[in-house]
Amino acid sequence: MRQRQRKRDGLPASPWMAGVCLAVLCLEAAPAHAQSARPDTRKMTCEQAQDLVRKNGSLVMTTGPTTFDRFVADARYCMPQTRQVRAKFAPTSNNPDCAVGYRCYQNRRER
Structure with missing residues (x-):
């Protein structure tokens, strides 16, 4: 069985999780006037x-x-x-x- 990767330095453990975090940050950073x-x-x-x-x-x-x-x-x-x-x-x-x-x-x- 594959062991889970551990968090290092407070960063997400997997590339997938890093992508999710990046997407959330981009959505929050989008200008409010875009709508x-x-x-x-x-x-x-x-x-x-x-x-x-x-x-x-x-x-x-x-x-x-x-x-x-x-x-x-x-x-x-x-x-x-x-x-x-x-x-x-x-x-x-x-x-x-x-x-x-x-x-x-x-x-x-x-x-």
């Missing part, structure tokens, strides 16, 4: 949100205190799953129901 880096539709005008979708083609934006959605500029950004899009609305600073872009849509019968 807020996503564009927020509520902080821009309807026109600005639409322009951002057009320029990026596809992106995820915050739409409320605890919600987010993916918006696409057109059906090219939905392939290969589907080629259909439906209008996607979100609140903006000047319009509570702005047609920001589109969402990918797949008809259940065509799956």
Whole structure:
């Protein structure tokens, strides 16, 4: 039988444990603002949100205190799953129901 390695100098005994410790440290060290880096539709005008979708083609934006959605500029950004899009609305600073872009849509019968 293989004997367990012993801790030396307070370090983890195995490479696996060292990897786990490193992962935990990296997660704790991640900047708190990383979650807020996503564009927020509520902080821009309807026109600005639409322009951002057009320029990026596809992106995820915050739409409320605890919600987010993916918006696409057109059906090219939905392939290969589907080629259909439906209008996607979100609140903006000047319009509570702005047609920001589109969402990918797949008809259940065509799956």
